[in-house]
Amino acid sequence: MEIQFFEVQNKKYTYLAHNLAGESNAGSKTTSRNFLPTQVKTETLDFYVQKVNEGTIDLMKMDTEGTEHLILQHADTVLDGMKPIIICETLFNTTESALESIFKKYGYDFYNHTENGLKKVDSILRETDNGIRNCFFVHPSKFHLIEEFVE
Numbered sequence: 001m002e003i004q005f006f007e008v009q010n011k012k013y014t015y016l017a018h019n020l021a022g023e024s025n026a027g028s029k030t031t032s033r034n035f036l037p038t039q040v041k042t043e044t045l046d047f048y049v050q051k052v053n054e055g056t057i058d059l060m061k062m063d064t065e066g067t068e069h070l071i072l073q074h075a076d077t078v079l080d081g082m083k084p085i086i087i088c089e090t091l092f093n094t095t096e097s098a099l100e101s102i103f104k105k106y107g108y109d110f111y112n113h114t115e116n117g118l119k120k121v122d123s124i125l126r127e128t129d130n131g132i133r134n135c136f137f138v139h140p141s142k143f144h145l146i147e148e149f150v151e
Helices: 045-050 068-072 076-082 096-105 142-144
Strands: 002-008 035-041 059-061 085-089 108-112 117-121 135-137
Touching: 002 068, 002 135, 059 068, 068 085, 068 096, 076 096, 135 142
Parallel strands: 059 085
Antiparallel strands: 002 035, 085 135, 108 117, 108 135
16 A cells, blocks of 8 residues: 655755654645655554564554554554553644544543643543643553553
């Protein structure tokens, strides 16, 4: 499978093959910078995990510029079988609904990352942008791993 990937082309350092600015993405932003579209090969998270065969995944940190839900929507083996704790950036009024739907399907609980620790919430959907960027998605079977950090 292939997707179109938008990489920021560096106008100042044209000799750089790739820009590591962290704004390249798979279509969530395509107009705010000097983006260069490129077709790239992809594979699902489940396929990758099966191919690498390194055992179980306990923790994942995701920040894929608004495509986290696309990665997780076909990760049944990982989410249902391994139940890793996932730390994920949530973009206000953009990815929250899709992420919440995916994690509810697998029985995960939601924790907002705050300056005082992790705060359990019933939903990651917000009416206003309260500054929360990272959420912890934790299956109840893994709660013991974060318990000391919950406020």
